[in-house]
Amino acid sequence: MSPSAPTRQLARLFGIDPREAEPAAAGALLFFLLFAGYFMLRPVRETMGIAGGVDNLQWLFTGTFVATLAVMPLFGWVAGRVQRRHVLPWTFGFFALNLAGFALGFHWAPDNLWFARSFYIWLSVFNLIAISVAWSVLADLFPIAQAKRVFALMASGASFGGLLGPLLGVILVGRIGHAGLLWLSAALLIAAIYVARRLQRWRDAHPIHAEASAAARARPLGGSPFAGFTDVLRSPYLLGIAAFVLLLASVSTFLYFEQARLVELTYPDRADQTRVFGTIDVVVQSLAILSQLFLTGRLAQRLGIGVLLVAVPLVTVLGFLWLALAPTFAVLAVVMVVRRAGEYAFVRPGREMLFTSVPTQAKYKAKNFIDSVVYRGADAVSGWAKALVDALAQHPALAALIGAAIALTWACTGYGLARAQARQAVADAPLPADAATTT
Structure with missing residues (x-):
């Protein structure tokens, strides 16, 4: 059945093949549901992190890393024994049950500091694993030719969710409370499972090659629960991606700690802090949406994924240098918005294409393993490094200069990965350049 005229017009507007409109829309809806639920709770998490004291944030980062280490073997065991097409439903279903448990906890002990810290750590683990699993499914279903066209459009669903989520939190928290927000987030997660199943059925009906067939995806992956770690050690390409993620997380942590410090100084009231965090999220997601819809896919197709992996790190270098000269909240807010919007619009789709x-x-x-253990390990180490720099230097400019050096290394790593991916794609001699024509 040929696509309708409106579908062809929308596909032309967004630079995709008309037959890719259905999966692109499903992928965008998957991320919309996931991110709306997460970002609805994110400002609450940030406020809880500050509630325990900014000086204790490095402990929360360390706790998050330890929790991630504990969870990853369990995920590896599930991924090795469950059919590939069922990995996401099982993972999301488990997290939905967790949200229900925390909702009951918020109802019974809303002011318990240790419960708040536990929720901070849990949400920090959840967001990385859940998002990583969603992208794993998409990387499994789409080859690089299609990924360049549709991944940015799918990521726009995350930005729409990230935009609506904080607004829902602000509007609903007074009516249903924190517990109600968690119940709603669990419901959105369950809806995301249904959308992911629709994507799998679409791929079943439009197979690209034998490995993408329903029979192949019905088989468990097998292997050890620790296979993710050993696979990374054995592959220079995967080690390069791990280094890229480590540097990304380090840059993010340095900026995150500066954000917490300056927000605490500028806005002492906790309600004001939550509103500031929510406002930043809204601005970030608005900018990311426009880029994802009309810019990212076209850049990837015309210039390759290298531009997606290098541009934001280079801009971040300039941002850190500006922050070293003017360490104020206004400057930090601009740097944070540009870096985070760029990460969502360019870095994340490019990284997933790898x-x-x-x-x-x-x-x-x-x-x-890379998205969770490496990322959270970098968080923990960078958090302690930032605290040490602040304690020894007592001047934010030094931390900003160190951040600039890290960001420059991040850019160089992205450039090397883009070249390696291009060589690997040629060596593998994959599908025709326009894989959509075979569907």
Whole structure:
């Protein structure tokens, strides 16, 4: 059945093949549901992190890393024994049950500091693993040619969700409370499971090659629960992605700590702090949406994924240098907005495209090891490093200069990865350039 005229017009507007409109819309809806639920709770998490004292944030980051280490073998075990098409439903279903438990906890002990810290750590683990699993499925279903066209459009659903989520939190928290927000987030997560199943059925009806067939995805991956770790160690390409994520997380942590410090100084009231965090989220997601819809996919197709992996790190270098000269909240807010919007619009889609060229097991196990353990490990180490720099220097400019050096290394790593991905794609001799024509 040929696509309708409106579908062809929308596909032309967004630079995709008309037959890719259905999966692009489903992927965008998947991320919309996931991110709306997460970002509805994110300002609450940030306020809880400050409630325990900014000086204790590094402990929360360390706790998050330890929790991630504890969870990853369990995920590796599930991914090795569950059919590939069921990995996301099982993972999201488990997290929905967790949200229900925390909702009861918020109802019974809303002011308990240790419960607040536990929720901070849990949400920090949840967001990385859940998002990584969603991208694992997409990297499994779409080859690089299609990924360049549709991944940015799918990521726009995350930005729409990230935009609506904080607004829902602000509007609903007075009516249903924190517990009610968690119940709503759990419901959105369950809806995301249904959308992911629709994507799997679409791929079943439009197979690209034998490995993408329903029979192949019905088989468990097998392997050890620790296969993600060993796969990364054995592959220079995966080690490069791990280094890229480590540097990204380090830059993010340095800026995050500066944000917490300056927000605490500028806005002592906790309600004001939550509103500031929510406002930043709204601005970030608005900018990201426009880029994802009309710019990212076209840049990836015309200039390659290198521009997606390098541009934001270079801009971040300039942002850190500006922050070293003018360490104020206004400057930090601009740098944070530009970096985060750029990460969502360019870096994340580009980074996920890198995984379209790795073996199937690596798309799930190695990818989730990198996205969770490596990321949170970098968070923990960077958090303590930032605290040490602040304690020794007592001047924010030094931390900003160190951040600039890290961001420059991040840019160089992204450039090297883009070249490696291009070489690997040629060596693998994959599908025709326009894979959509075979569907």
